[in-house]
Each structure stands twice: as structure tokens, then as C-alpha cells.
Amino acid sequence: MASPTLRLGSIVPDFEADTTEGRIRFHDWIGSSWVMFFSHPGDFTPVCTTELADISHRAPQFLARNVKVIGISADALQEHYEWIEDIIEIGNKTAPTCVEYPIIADPDRSIAKMYEMLDEQDPSNVSEDGEMNTIRTVFFIDPKKTIRAMLNYPASVGRDFDEVLRVFDSLQAADKHPVSTPANWKKGDDVIIQPFVSNEEAKKLFPGYKTFNSYLRTTPLPSS
Known part of the structure; x- marks a missing residue:
């Protein structure tokens, strides 16, 4: 084939x-x-x-x-x-x-x-x-x-089709913000800040984000 x-x-x-x-x-x-x-x-x-x-x-x-x-x-x-x-x-x-x-x-x-x-x-x-x-x-x-x-x-x-809609939500979120979505993510859950975003930039984009280790930072998805 x-x-x-x-x-x-x-x-x-x-x-x-x-x-x-x-x-x-x-x-x-x-x-x-x-x-x-x-x-x-x-x-x-x-x-x-x-x-x-x-x-x-x-x-x-x-x-x-x-x-x-x-x-x-x-x-x-x-x-x-x-x-x-x-x-x-x-x-x-x-x-x-x-x-x-x-x-x-x-x-x-x-x-x-x-x-x-x-x-x-x-x-x-x-x-x-x-x-x-x-x-x-x-x-x-x-x-x-x-x-x-x-x-x-x-x-x-x-x-x-819940999964289909979830994928669209994830793709559209990532197009709008420098984020990715974790395992089992659903719209409204926290997202992951992309590694290429510096901590200083993250503070401006996602005030109050959480840091778990050197590469895992999470934040609520901004509303705009």
C-alpha cells in the first residue's frame, strides 16, 4: 500500500x-x-x-x-x-x-x-x-x-463527538495563545504554557500562573 x-x-x-x-x-x-x-x-x-x-x-x-x-x-x-x-x-x-x-x-x-x-x-x-x-x-x-x-x-x-469538539477547542486555544493542553483537558480547565515563553513574558500574558518544575507551567485560559 x-x-x-x-x-x-x-x-x-x-x-x-x-x-x-x-x-x-x-x-x-x-x-x-x-x-x-x-x-x-x-x-x-x-x-x-x-x-x-x-x-x-x-x-x-x-x-x-x-x-x-x-x-x-x-x-x-x-x-x-x-x-x-x-x-x-x-x-x-x-x-x-x-x-x-x-x-x-x-x-x-x-x-x-x-x-x-x-x-x-x-x-x-x-x-x-x-x-x-x-x-x-x-x-x-x-x-x-x-x-x-x-x-x-x-x-x-x-x-x-465530545472528543472531536474537545480537539477543536484545543486547536483554537493554541492558535490564540502560546499554550498547549494537558491529558484529558476540557474547555475551562487549565492549560500548559509553551516552553518557549519566558517566565517574564508568562507573567505578562498569564498573571498568577503556577510552576510545577522547570518545564511545566499551568494557567487558566485567558478569556480574550
Whole structure:
């Protein structure tokens, strides 16, 4: 198998595609937003249905972070429209559900191949035509169209969207301040001051920061 070509810091490949919200050119669609670009193995599949319903329920959380959501599946557009009816029906059992984000139609898997989303290890994750389906990939993309983080789950594992939101919070915090986030960090917890920040500078940026040793200093995240 060829070595991956998409890495952290790569500019995401541009493409044109039909989606449930109309035809898009990906870079234009991103605009000045962050993006969660995620794949699912197939329409009318149980795990994927729960995921897309959950994302619908979280729409205000993504909006508050200036994150656009876009999905992709190796199925045709009409199947997406029919599947959305199921997503809404299942999602409405727990919270009001409306799939207001686009789902890309990729029946020839050209975009999935471009983004290296195909399964290479699960012989059961195949379509009726015998082609490999996509795994559960998540690309975290910033407004500069740069890949900032990636997650890959097998088809059998539903994603944790609390973790996805946590990663966006961490990335956005680090873009705004010279900080990183510790293990199990959640928004509102203390952050770590980057080692390149001198103690004098830290006093100005983060008054009252705590020092644990020569390289570990923590502080509440500034509100502005």
C-alpha cells in the first residue's frame, strides 16, 4: 500500500462534488471557517445513522466554534436523501433532528481515494459491488485549508463527538495563545504554557500562573 500523502500541515485537496445541499467546490465551501470533514462506510447502516443524528443534535456546538460540518459516503445522492429520512426518524427519538449539513455523494470513491479514507484491513467493510468502503475518518481543517488533526476509526467503532469538539477547542486555544493542553483537558480547565515563553513574558500574558518544575507551567485560559 502506498504511503500516506496527507499529513498534519497539508493543504486539503480541492474538489467539486454533488452534495445533499447542492454542488460545491470544497475550498470555496470552506470559506473562512473551520471544518469537520468526516466519512462513513455507507448509507442505511446502523452506526452511521446514530452518528449523523448526534451531529445534528450538536449543531449549535459546532456553530459556536465556527466549525462547518460535511460528511461523505460512497453512495449516490438519491440514497443520501432517502437515508436522511431515517436519520431524522431515529434522531427524533432523543432530540429534535434536522440534517442541515451537506453529505457528499462519492459513488466512484474518487474523493475517498484522494483523502485516503478507504478500509484496508476489514474484509467485511465492502459494498455490494465488492469495493472497499470508507472507514470513519475525521479531518480537522482550519480556515487556511490546512489539516490540523486527523482521527481514524474502524467501521465497527462509532465516533466520540465530545472528543472531536474537545480537539477543536484545543486547536483554537493554541492558535490564540502560546499554550498547549494537558491529558484529558476540557474547555475551562487549565492549560500548559509553551516552553518557549519566558517566565517574564508568562507573567505578562498569564498573571498568577503556577510552576510545577522547570518545564511545566499551568494557567487558566485567558478569556480574550
